[in-house]
Amino acid sequence: MAKNKDSIQYIFTVAFAVCLVCAIIVATSAVVLRPLQVKNKEIDLKRNILSAAGLLVEGKTVEEQFTQIETRLVNIETGQYSTEFDVDLFDPVKAASDASITKALSTKEDPASIKRRESYTEVYIVRDSSGNLDTVILPVRGYGLWSTLWGFIALEEDLNTVVGLGFYSHTETPGLGGEVDNPKWIAQWPGKKVYNQGEPVIALKKGSVNSENAFEADHLIDGLSGATLTSKGVTNLVQYWLGDDGFKPFLDNLKAGGA
Template sequence: MDRNSNVYTFIYASVMVILVAAILSVAAFNLKPFQAKNIEIEKKQNILASVNIAATAVDAEQIYSEKIVNSYIVNSKGDLVDGDAFTVDMKKERAKKVEDRALPVFECQIDGSVKYILPLYGAGLWGPIWGYISLQDDMNTIYGATFDHQGETPGLGAEISTTIFQDQFKGKSIFDQDGTLYSIIVAKSNETAPAEHKVDAISGGTITSKGLQTMIEDDLAAYKAFFNQKK
């Protein structure tokens, strides 16, 4: 066959495309277990971060196994249900009605007391935001929080993933003095809110800040019956 012919060029190009596609497919298949493991480790790092434990990719699994003493799923009535809390997809659960959701709970033992860790999932300005928030055993006082995002603007909405922003949540209350679930207000400079429920919004990141406020409020509300049972 003439190597300068159009037919030869077409066949050669087709073979190369098929060959490259096959190589990429095999590579993706072989890398999938490593990618899944990395996702698992990152999730454990985030859960630990919500209780103010900084873990590396190297030691996250060991620290997680030592500190996370229990995990389970509850429903909106606060009752235990079957399932693995670690593998719950919060994006899928958030798409369901509250009464149909699986609500994961992780218990962390620190200094002789249990901290309760709850996952969060919501929407920012440009895409999903998520995180974990931990409560003291009074089921009211925030022990720690960590947040992340998919595509918020660097220097603006992306600041939710910084320790400066997240540290504001420590010691805040989610219930008011009457026992009503008040949650947290991510307040702009001209917005007032009770000090025990207020954190400062990100300057220039109002939509992301309010998206995070809504995420916390909605997700904590789903656990209200669980909180009442534990109090």
């Protein structure tokens, strides 16, 4: 008996079959492609670490270049290296929101507006041919105008001079706060000094830096034009993560050889 193709039952049957097939295709694709997505995310993170340290070069794969970097787990509270978690399986981004290993911050404790600070995270070490410390790369994050900026800052072996800074995730306004991605602005960071008498004073200035002023030349970076809140956010996040509640205890221990 011929089916009535105009019947409600037939239309719903065909629609259900199409939806079922599409759902199976989408689910299968998600499962099949997930390992590739995870791998690409990992490579992108490594690329940003290399870039912040000024080590990213053309002609070599990211994986090949990343072999020069030593990944270590750090207990932020003690400033010591830690073996609490397997560093190869540790996810710093997930750790930042894991209530079991994070500390809730009060408004006074939270100039970077991160809400919670993790107790453990990864840091990245580069050594010279003699095995001595050459560069340390630290993860940083904090709120700008619209979003949390996630990035890395790299320091020279004196643990005070900036090698580079870069953000790999944010949704700041293009052309304004989004200028944190502008290579010309990023190029101002190398050579700047983080600390003055032990306090993190590196900051963005409202306007342009006066190169004839020794303090400004050493510690300040031009503010982002038309992006006051993003500029303030970058200052706050850098000073927070390089301060006493961030990586300063670790850097002090590293300098003393006791990390």
